[in-house]
Amino acid sequence: MKTGKDIRQDFISFFKEKDHRFVRSSPVVPIDDPTLLFTNAGMNQFKPIFLGQEAPKQKRAVNSQKCIRVSGKHNDLEEVGVDNYHHTFFEMLGNWSFGDYYKAEAIEWAWELLTGVWGLDKRRLWATVHDSDDEAAQLWTQVTDIPAHQVLRFGDKENFWEMGETGPCGPCSEIHYYDGPDISRMKAEGVNAGPEYKELWNLVFIQNRRLENGALEDLPAKHVDTGAGLERIVAVIQGQTSNYATDLFIPLIEHVAQLTGVPYDDSQGVAHRVLADHIRMLAFSLADGALPGNEGRGYVVRRILRRAARFGRQLGQLEPFIYRLVPTLVDIMGEAYPELGEKRQFIAKVIKAEESAFGETLDRGLELFGDITSGLQAGDTLSGDEAFKLYDTYGFPLDLTELMARERGITVDQRGFDKAMAAQKKRARGGGKGGGKKAQRDWTTVTKGRDSVFRGHETTQHKAVIRKYRLLEDQAVEVILDQTPFYAEAGGQIGDTGTLTASGLLLQVMDTQKLVVDGHEVIVHECELRKGDMENHQAVHAKVNQERRQAIRLNHTATHLMHQALKVVLGDHIQQAGSLVAPDRLRFDLTHYEKLTSDEIERIETMVNQVIRENQAVDTKVMGFDEARESGAVALFGEKYGDEVRVVDVPGFSKELCGGTHVERTGDIGAFKITAESSLAAGVRRIEAVTGAGVFKYYRTLVSELDSKAEKQRDRIKQLERQLRAASKAQSADLGETIAAEAQMIEGVRFVARSVEIGDVDQLKDLAAEIKHKLKSAVVTLGTVLDGKPLVVVAVTDDLKERVPAGKFVKELGRLMGGGGGGTSIMATAGGKDPAKLEASLNAVADKLKIMLTER
8 A cells, every 4th residue: 555655755756757846845934925824835935936026947846845724714723633634734745837838738647647656546536627718628538538527617716716816817627536435426516515525636727817907817928836635645545535544644643542541433533633633733833933922823833732732631631742742743754854853852842841831721721711601501602801811811722712612512702802802912012113115116227148146155346247227215226236246135144235336436335135126036236326327337346345244254154153052052952043144243043942041151152162263164065955954964944945055064063054154264253252142932042142353342341331330230229218218108007007998808818909109029018018917817919010010919817828828829920910929928929021911910819819719
């Protein structure tokens, strides 16, 4: 029996034999398409070609694309694991023609592969075409032996593909397979209607452009874009009616059964199937750089992980276990997608950390869900505000709340949830960046021929010829040259500056960027016209600011050295999540879940400076991508690589794919110093550093700042003394009496929860203690804002400290403010980051106090 691996390779090999060039799968996180959260189709990476923004590098292409569909119009999350064929992650096999072959070849080859290579039963195959596409309908009976009555016509909904409201589009032809038990019951009416008719392959014929008025016009070149779901094809070839019964999923399902001790059963195995599906989506997302978070794709990753954890609970798993599935997934798919194996440690670590964090709140959230739904019956509706409370307080995604509600026959007011979410976003929304666009004008062509050939690895100045330019506002000019020593911003390295000069002409190059002009990528010099005009000039002398370039080179090579040192000191899970290489500093974002300790930072600095002192030669060479990867060169997330790549090698220490500029020897860097380490996002840390002369400048500035800080500290002490005197007045006996009189009762215990204006934390503690003693038996919670940050103090009388330990109780309030806290059983404090969350924390005191009292 053919394996899923065999079938994937069959597809690729079949089209390679027909002169298709294999193109690697692009990441599931789109590199340069802000319209997509995740790559959801094989054509995504070829979108610039279809839009006419980029010329194709090859006329024919084939690949297997990693895809994720969990949002938007492709959101079938509720069906995943319930039916046999919906998935959050899947592979899309595809072959493309960019202005080369068209319908006849696409149809003939699809039929040849399905029936000739894979041997599918021709009697069970159906083809559909657009009801206006006579050509495709005729071709099906001319170039294949499919029965004419099994070629059906459908309308726009089923058989017309569009990229968007405007742009490239065209009719498509779908291939369906009947997998029912009795072929005599097969009939035309079931296609696109019955579950036994599986769509296997969609052949899209891109021949039109949709205009803004809705009309269609013919494209000058016609393209073929096909997509075939690997999971469905594997199921059919392996004789299964369920994708989950194939070797792509069975090892994962069996591992889930082993870990949970719950045997798998087709009819009762929804949780097993969901976990087998979700680990695929999670692992590929993390491998390609999408980390759990609270917004965008990060939120999608987190909600899928939490959804998986919830199904794990249904199988009795109270401790983290999903991360243990990673090795099995690597065994299944690691050969086709090496990034899984390379990042297996990191993937498992992130999943485990998220499982642990969610597990801490899941039980409390489930209890709250039980409380708020206790009075609801099947058919009732859970309010949007309550659903949002679960999300806001316990991190329950809406679909997880809907899942739990559905199990009890309850619906959720999604519109009310959206309203509550919008209100929160409005409260939290800050000001956006302003700024207008430069006035765009048409390009003026000066000379014709090849352009944008980069010479900057060999020299910092070069003779060049102007190919095109365009005038913008305020003497700004953009220039394209035939060849240039200027490095255009890429890979974190900022663009070069310098001059373009000729007799009577001076252009100051302020930045260098890459743009798509007339369908291909060019290097654009963003200039200020300082002397002369652009007319009657063709030849120029291009000269890079060499001192600035050298400073950038130092920082770029140091970035590579630090990247490797981070892996050595912190672990192989470290991946680059972003970078900046500037002349005065370098910035490096890394995937790591913990703050770096001072010892770790010192070890990283020592390691990098040791390589610098060794003054090793930095070797750079161009080689094939596969050859480079096999040699151990590291590919970075977020970078596009062609078939040929540039490898920067510090022998015995660091080897990365990089097109940037680097030093000739590590000793050129001089010295290296980390200046800052901080949290950028969940699971992402940021390191900033300097090199060379920047290190000495850093130390000089540090000494100066220490003197300044000492003076400021003396002023601060005086200020605090004044605040203390003011706070002492505020903490009068009258204030204590007033607050004590506001005490409420819950579960037979008196409590106070309110905010006050006060000078410092000691005064707040004193006031809480005073109120506690006045009430004799009580839990007192006071909050305030000090130095722009929220602060809460909890004071508990001795008779209640066992039932409501102040230290434990205050941690709950700290979490609501985005921080933490602690203390003794009778007095504790908690702080946060957002003063706007203080009120919510105090408002939650009653509910959390009730929970703690009833638990004990």
